[in-house]
Amino acid sequence: MDKPIPDSTSPVADHGSRFYEELAVWWPLISPPEEYAEEAETFRRLFDEYATTPIRTVLELGSGGGNNASFLKAHYELTLTDLSPAMLEISRALNPECQHIQGDMRTLRLGETFDGVFVHDAIGYMTSEADLRAALETAYLHLRPGGVALFVPDYVRETFVESTSHHGSDGDDRAVRYLEWAFDPDPADSTFTVVYTFVLRDPDGTIHVEHDQHTLGLFSREVWLRLLRDVGFEPERVVESYGRDVFIGRKRG
Numbered sequence: 684m685d686k687p688i689p690d691s692t693s694p695v696a697d698h699g700s701r702f703y704e705e706l707a708v709w710w711p712l713i714s715p716p717e718e719y720a721e722e723a724e725t726f727r728r729l730f731d732e733y734a735t736t737p738i739r740t741v742l743e744l745g746s747g748g749g750n751n752a753s754f755l756k757a758h759y760e761l762t763l764t765d766l767s768p769a770m771l772e773i774s775r776a777l778n779p780e781c782q783h784i785q786g787d788m789r790t791l792r793l794g795e796t797f798d799g800v801f802v803h804d805a806i807g808y809m810t811s812e813a814d815l816r817a818a819l820e821t822a823y824l825h826l827r828p829g830g831v832a833l834f835v836p837d838y839v840r841e842t843f844v845e846s847t848s849h850h851g852s853d854g855d856d857r858a859v860r861y862l863e864w865a866f867d868p869d870p871a872d873s874t875f876t877v878v879y880t881f882v883l884r885d886p887d888g889t890i891h892v893e894h895d896q897h898t899l900g901l902f903s904r905e906v907w908l909r910l911l912r913d914v915g916f917e918p919e920r921v922v923e924s925y926g927r928d929v930f931i932g933r934k935r936g
C-alpha cells in the first residue's frame with residue numbers, strides 16, 4: 684500500500700524560489716523537454732524570418748532547465764543564462780555542449796554581442812515596468828546591429844484569462860502530478876499569480892506534497908511596444924500558434 688500523504692508544511696515562497704531551487708531536480712518531470720519541440724521550431728522560424736543576415740549565435744536569458752534550448756541548439760551556438768544555479772545544473776545535464784552562465788536578466792553584462800537573443804516565459808518574472816525595461820535593455824545591449832531578439836511572455840494584459848489545469852509525467856524512478864491555478868487578484872496592477880500544488884513520488888515510493896506561489900508580470904501590448912522602442916529596438920508583434928504574443932525586437936544594422 685502507498686504511504687500516506689503528509690500535510691505540506693512548506694512555506695509559500697514568492698517569485699518561484701522553491702520551484703527553481705529545492706524543487707529544481709523535479710523540473711524535467713514537471714516540464715518535460717520533449718513537449719517543447721513544436722514551439723522551439725516556431726521560434727527558429729521567427730529568427731530566420733526576421734533576420735537580415737544569418738543567425739549563428741543566440742543568447743538566452745532565463746533559460747531555466749534548457750528545454751527550448753535542447754531543440755534550438757541544433758541550429759545555433761547557444762549561451763544559456765539563468766538566475767538559478769540549480770536550474771543551470773539541470774540544463775547542463777540536458778545541454779552539455781552549451782555554455783551556461785549564472786546571471787540576472789536585469790543586470791547581466793557579458794561584454795559580447797550575439798546574432799539573436801531569446802527570452803521565453805522567464806520574462807514573466809519581470810513584474811514592474813522598470814524590471815521589464817531593464818531586461819529588454821540587457822537583450823538590446825547583447826545584440827549585434829542587425830540582430831533579432833524574441834520575447835515570449837505567457838500572457839499580455841489583453842490575453843490573460845484565469846485558468847486551472849493539471850499536468851505531470853513519470854520518470855524512470857520518480858513521478859509528478861500537479862495542479863496549476865492562474866488568477867489575477869488585482870487587475871489594476873501589473874502582476875498576476877500562479878499557484879502550484881505538486882504531488883511528488885520519490886524513488887523509494889514516498890509521496891510528498893509541495894506548493895509554490897509565483898508572481899508574474901502582466902503588461903499591455905502598448906507597454907511592451909513602448910518599452911521595446913524606448914531601449915532602442917524596432918519592435919513588431921506576432922501571434923504564434925499557441926495564441927501567445929511574441930514580441931520581436933530588431934536592432935538597426
Ligand SMILES: C[S@@+](CC[C@H](N)C(=O)[O-])C[C@H]1O[C@@H](n2cnc3c(N)ncnc32)[C@H](O)[C@@H]1O
Nearest residue numbers: 745747749750751766767770787788803805808
Ligand atoms: C519556466 S523557467 C524557463 C524555462 C525555459 N523557458 C525552457 O525552455 O526550459 C523560468 C526561469 O526563469 C528564471 N528567472 C527568474 N527570474 C530571473 C531573472 N531575474 N534573471 C534570469 N532568470 C530568471 C528562473 O530561475 C527559471 O529558471
